[in-house]
Amino acid sequence: MNQDYIIPNVWSIIEEGFDKEKVKSSESLFSIGNGAMGQRANFEEQYTGHTFQGSYIAGVYYPDKTRVGWWKNGYPEYFAKVINAPNWIGIDVMVNGVAFDLNTCKKVANYKRELNMQEGWYKRSFVATLPNDQEIEVNVTRFLSLDIDEVGAIKYDVKALGGDMDLTFSPYLDSGITNEDTNWDDKFWNTTKVSSQGQQGFIEAHTMKTNFATCTFMESKLFHNGKAVAINSDAKTEEHEVRFTYKISLKNGDSATLHKFGGYTVSRNHEASDLVNAAKLVLKKVTNLGYETLMDKQKQAWGKIWEMSDITIEGDIKAQQGIRFNIFQLNQTYLGKDSRLNIGPKGFTGEKYGGSTYWDTEAYCIPFYMATKDQRVARSLLKYRYNHLEKAIENAKKLGFSNGAALYPMVTMNGEECHNEWEITFEEIHRNGAIAFAIYNYLRFTGDYSYIPEMGLEVLIGISRFWQQRATFSKQKDKFVILGVTGPNEYENNVNNNWYTNYLAKWCINYTLEQIGKVKDGYSDDHKRIIGMTKLTDTEMDSWKAVADNMYFPFSEELDIYLQQDGFLDKELITVANLDRTQRPINQKWSWDRILRSPYIKQADTLQGFYLFEDHFSQEQLEKHFDFYEPFTVHESSLSPCVHSIQAAKLNRMEQAYTFYLRTSRLDLDDYNKEVEEGLHITSMAGTWMSIVEGFGGMRVVDDKLSFTPRIPKQWKAYSFKVNFRNRILKVRVTEEGGSFDLEGTDEMSIRVNGKRLVLKAGETISASSE
């Protein structure tokens, strides 16, 4: 049974009733972020129950020394970890000298959490009875500002119930924090200075080894029944802490409200020596604005994001809540302002997996950012890999490749590989192909060819060199083979001729050769520069072509399908439907050898290829492959259901598409994988977006034109979304009767619907029937 305590609501994530067992799960689900920092939904006040504390700063990581059982040559020395940053949210509350702690309260009534996605804030409210029988009503609202992204704001409101009381607020900063995820229990932070000025507190601390300097800061304002109260507390500073203490006496029914502003200035954006000054400037700005004005700006900023990226679903609240939760989290994690950042698999909601960048970015996230943001955001994501090209070449060198062959890392923070499992790190090389595909995808969607001569071609050349060197010639097969790989389906390791990998390799080489020709023809200066730098010769290109032209693909004549890898048909082909339910999820029930020799597929593998290259295959081929592989797929990767939803929709199997859609969109809300406590699956959320726009909406780019084949699940009355195609904004609405296409702005665009080309002028709406 999946988790089922989140209350369905079209714009909010809501929990009602206090349950200590759900605290860690809710800390993940109610996380907030603004692209520059993030915060799990930890309580401001002391909490002595089970909790997973997490405050994160984008781009701040620690290289944790690699831990392995058995070292292999080529393993990286460290694993780059997103780390828990100094705590800025803390506000201890005392009532008549007794600490308020939800874990020790005699009673907690009307407990409610709400994450308002429309406006970008998170609120907790409840009535608590303390061990000393004092009763208080608490309302706490928190948000991380999109406008001033170095700051967050908390409004902590306490109302005295059933009697007078003395109340104390103790806002504090704390850098004596630990990490949930650490290999050797290293200390990750070094605190250099704890200071205060007036009612402002500062902690300067830097990460060990990486030396990211940060200043964590805060300032508070106090209100009595809504009226500002002058405060003047002396700061109490300790080795890792600065704390103020504000006392106020309340009559029964009175309220005391603390506004706390806090956050981080970091050396990524400021001189390390100037962080305290920068923090003071931020505090000046936000205290001048005040909490309410900052909140108003927050609502406007989120309004702007939703204006472009919202997807509406009518007639299905859970589906609506799911897609908005996914879109909201993606925007909390990455806004595309900084090309040094990327999209970590857990965003700012947990620490698992470390690193910030996986192939998820290229294979799953780029379409979302391309279609819902300015196209510079996607370009920025591509540029991130261009900036890491040198390191990818170094990485390949460590594994025995030469001559500028590039292997992008499986997991990275700064371009260096930081993953250490040979079957993944060394063998899951298809990631290289996803990076090339993203370049192609960006080009066809944005039409921005300039990226190729400026940056993309160099990346493509490095990748093609890798493929040519990685393929070996099999005399027996008289073909090139790629031995010893792990495909997207990580439930197979060290297999030969993974079809997906071989197909990508061939495609990469051909695409690179095509682009070299185009750049030569259209951008001869760039061509000269790139050829000069890479020393690429015709002979070398011929050697690439030989590999691409003679690549081997495992195929079954009998079944008329491509095989996931050599030998796949030797397995005991028992479908998931015929697998004892008690054996699932197999990754929690079976030993690894058993998983490997089984036919079970963790996530789309051959079908991932059919997704990326759908125009290379007929509908009949897709159907045959889907019918063969899907029954063996256990979808134990968060990245699996979305691809299957898209393909089921394409095959007009709407019930199946809908089931997969719910699974991808509510993966975390309903905790399908029993691990939401560890954080959310951020990157797969972009797959959810694809499953509506590309799946149900049937959006494709064909011959430089946008094309749609809209379908609608029977559970829905209508759904709508917008896409930014080549800087033109198109709004699509699909109902049971058909689809309508509405061009915003001043331009005109040509789209295809169900194979028919339609020209749409600004302001026009054209309807097309849904199959």
Next chain:
Amino acid sequence: MNQDYIIPNVWSIIEEGFDKEKVKSSESLFSIGNGAMGQRANFEEQYTGHTFQGSYIAGVYYPDKTRVGWWKNGYPEYFAKVINAPNWIGIDVMVNGVAFDLNTCKKVANYKRELNMQEGWYKRSFVATLPNDQEIEVNVTRFLSLDIDEVGAIKYDVKALGGDMDLTFSPYLDSGITNEDTNWDDKFWNTTKVSSQGQQGFIEAHTMKTNFATCTFMESKLFHNGKAVAINSDAKTEEHEVRFTYKISLKNGDSATLHKFGGYTVSRNHEASDLVNAAKLVLKKVTNLGYETLMDKQKQAWGKIWEMSDITIEGDIKAQQGIRFNIFQLNQTYLGKDSRLNIGPKGFTGEKYGGSTYWDTEAYCIPFYMATKDQRVARSLLKYRYNHLEKAIENAKKLGFSNGAALYPMVTMNGEECHNEWEITFEEIHRNGAIAFAIYNYLRFTGDYSYIPEMGLEVLIGISRFWQQRATFSKQKDKFVILGVTGPNEYENNVNNNWYTNYLAKWCINYTLEQIGKVKDGYSDDHKRIIGMTKLTDTEMDSWKAVADNMYFPFSEELDIYLQQDGFLDKELITVANLDRTQRPINQKWSWDRILRSPYIKQADTLQGFYLFEDHFSQEQLEKHFDFYEPFTVHESSLSPCVHSIQAAKLNRMEQAYTFYLRTSRLDLDDYNKEVEEGLHITSMAGTWMSIVEGFGGMRVVDDKLSFTPRIPKQWKAYSFKVNFRNRILKVRVTEEGGSFDLEGTDEMSIRVNGKRLVLKAGETISASSE
């Protein structure tokens, strides 16, 4: 270049000249052991240079918490480690108040180490000039008694040169020791009591978690110019140490000699509460005997071992030294007295690899112990696995097997798996076959059928159940396949249909069925008991037979050879001879993926099968397979050269056989693998024995008869060895002219030489020409 500082000598290992860089290497090479305890050749006196301290007690281990990068279901919680035990050898020496330390001496002259293998002692001698310019001549002899295997003895002799001097001996015990090999820097020992009585010292300590209780003990005697001196020092005890201090004034030319007796009593052999008393009894015994008498007994005991197990080689000192070193180390490690012990890969010479038992025992060591000891020793080794059958069944259960299927652990101390690398722990399942083969091998060599009904059959049934369940049916091949395994060649992981594994599996099942039939016919009570206990049915046996009868074996029609695994011929088949020498050893130069997709073979794999089942294949088949596989073999396992030496001899390629022989016999002496500092390769030493007796000697058992096909390398004048075949002792001597067979004892036996059967009566010698 290999190491080359050991001076060739037929009976001793000798080092001359003090070289700090060689201390750790020599600490391994000059290790001593007596089956119950072992000691690296660490110095008795203080040494501040680089050293790897190691004192080991058989069967005493610590379950070190498993360390992995990424946990997999089924991994064991801990890795059982041989651990460094409290130090009993320490004797600090002071000259006129200055500590004697070879690392700080102004000069060290005439430095010599000798390990006398014939007599079982180790000696160091030299003249040292201390920082205070005092000169002393030192002679230190040490041995671990074979007669009283809880004790060792040291004779530490110092002669004053060039002046009078005050000398201090400080014999001590120390339990404040650390381990070279530890996952988490845990403390492995807990010291409970440090005590003394008269000139005896005791430290009681037990291992953490496993709670093996030990008493480390000592007592010393002092001599001045050979005459006993009464001593009466007060013991100085600290938390982890007990120490006596003896002062003596020497005139120039005088000598002072300390006899130190020390060792361990352990709870494996005594009540934990009685360890100090037991130690006192040992000390009483040995001080009554005195050092010289104990030494005489030592020489006699080793003489007895050599009488049966010696191999002589005439005309090739290095080859002679090599084989004796191997035989000596095997006997130091395991003497077969205790069926709870086994043969660790490093014996008592280091800590690497942990555990005590690998498949090495069955595949490599059993032939040696079978042929050179009472046959009860080999039976004891078999019984070790019988005792662990329940745990092997539990182990298989953890991996999803049922109904009494048994998978013996890859590495173990107590029957539980303690290795954690999925490709080995879960997939290197051929180890199960080696255990069944050892039963068969024991039977054919000793003729002791009683083992089968008493114990062996239950083990065989557990193993056959495993194979039947582990094989799966491939519809495509219409055969049973075994997917996802690692063969003996660990440079391939997770391959399908490893020929060696499939062949063993089929053989195991057939052999088990055959033995079930024999037990049924000949031992009906045992049969009833075993069938009752195992609930084995005819239906189940039919299912085994189906697997054995329809097992798939990868085969190349074109090359007419069995393939190491599916897809082997898809590799780039560049031989080792054509591989750039700078790339070797590949396990130190290449990343794991590159090793895996290469054709290079770490150790005999297909050829290992041809070795075990040589009578199943013709000479032509062996030649074809040897010619195909050997050129791809890099022999980066210590277990590889011996098998190739045997097969090269069988193919009459004597130069190649000789080269492989030197490599296996002098692997550690010449440090082929650049790792002798970590300890010796004990189990592969049994392979060295095989390469003479089975390789050059051509010994086989055919139809219950012993058979020989003797050959001699041109470097040798003659060689000789003895074997105990079915309790009859046969001496074989091979010269350039031929071989002679000499039956010791009162019986007669029939042997075959070059296919001709000869009947030999006691006292007779028959000659046979060497091909």
